[in-house]
Amino acid sequence: MSNNILAWTKNAIEQREQAAREACDDGEGRWHSGWRSENKREDGETGGERIGDERDEHALCNEGRRSSEAQSIHIALNDPASVLRRCAADRKLLELHGDRCHSCPAKGATGYCDEWTEFDCGDVCPVVTAVGESYGWAENEKTTSARPAWLAKVTSFAFRRTVTRSRQEAAEHHVCFTVVVTIGGETAIGREAEVQMPIADAERLGQQMLRIATYQREQMTARPTTDSPDAASAGQAPPTEGDQTA
Incomplete structure (x- = not known):
């Protein structure tokens, strides 16, 4: 995915960038609204709403239908220059997170x-x-x-393991546990795998899991029990049924 x-x-x-560059019309693509109310129009001026660029040339002019002030300002705020800036910023986000x-x-x-x-x-x-x-x-x-969801089911408690890759290197201490890979609730590979984590990573994972477990327990204990009228009327399931994870 x-x-x-x-x-x-x-x-x-790329499509937005190409359209924005063509709309620049050899300019910088910085537009401004030329909207003016009726009482500020000069004699003989038409009802068209003018959008001008940085060269004070017409970038857009609607002579057939009068645009509102909000529409005119909105068009100017979404000029080609701003579109190109947003595209460049989004490319940076994709580079960092994609x-x-x-x-x-x-x-x-x-x-x-x-x-x-x-x-x-x-x-x-x-x-x-x-x-x-x-x-x-x-x-x-x-x-x-979306691809099928591959999950791993933990099959052991945590245990210690010391790993030595060579006599010249210092021993590495890991926290380990075993898992089986599943898909759709069924075993996918048919064999266990051992997960080995450096101590620092294991500590961080343990803290994360403790925070999530505490949050979920608070959510469970905050629910009304199935014996209470409120729970029955709301159709809520007891915590043991509604909060299971695969």
């Missing part, structure tokens, strides 16, 4: 914002999604291009 939304968004940016390993704040399924969410090269960062949506990346395009 990452490559799909990146390619789509980059193509959309198809690369990095950390970025993101909200999980619970709505909790994790400031250190890790994104791999094939993952879609929320910043990339936001930029794509600003150019019209539709919901159906996101769902049709």
Whole structure:
């Protein structure tokens, strides 16, 4: 999905840039509104609403229908120069957040914002999604291009392991646990994998998991029980049924 939304968004940016450059008409593309109310029009002046550029030449003039002041100002604020600036800024965002390993704040399924969410090269960062949506990346395009969800189920408690790659290198201490890869709830590979994490990464992951677990527990305990009239009328499920994760 990452490559799909990146390619789509980059193509959309190129189209906007091309249209903006052509609209500059060999100028800088800085437009201003020439809207004036009826009582400020000169004798013989038509009802057209003029948009001028930095050379004080007509960039847009509607002689057939009178535009409102708000419409005239809006057009000028979205002149070719501003479009080119936004396109350049969006390219920088895609360069920083698109198809690369990095950390970025993101909200999980619970709505909790994790400031250190890790994104791999094939993952879609929320910043990339936001930029794509600003150019019209539709919901159906996101769902049709999404890949099947591969998950990993933890199959052991954490344990220690010391790794020595060579006699010349110092031993590395890791926190480890085992997982099995699943897809659609079924085992996908048929064998366990061992996850090895340096101590610093394990500490950070543990802190993140503790914050999320605390938040979810607070959400669970804040709900009315199924025996209460409020819960029954609202159709709420008990925490043991409504808060399971695969």
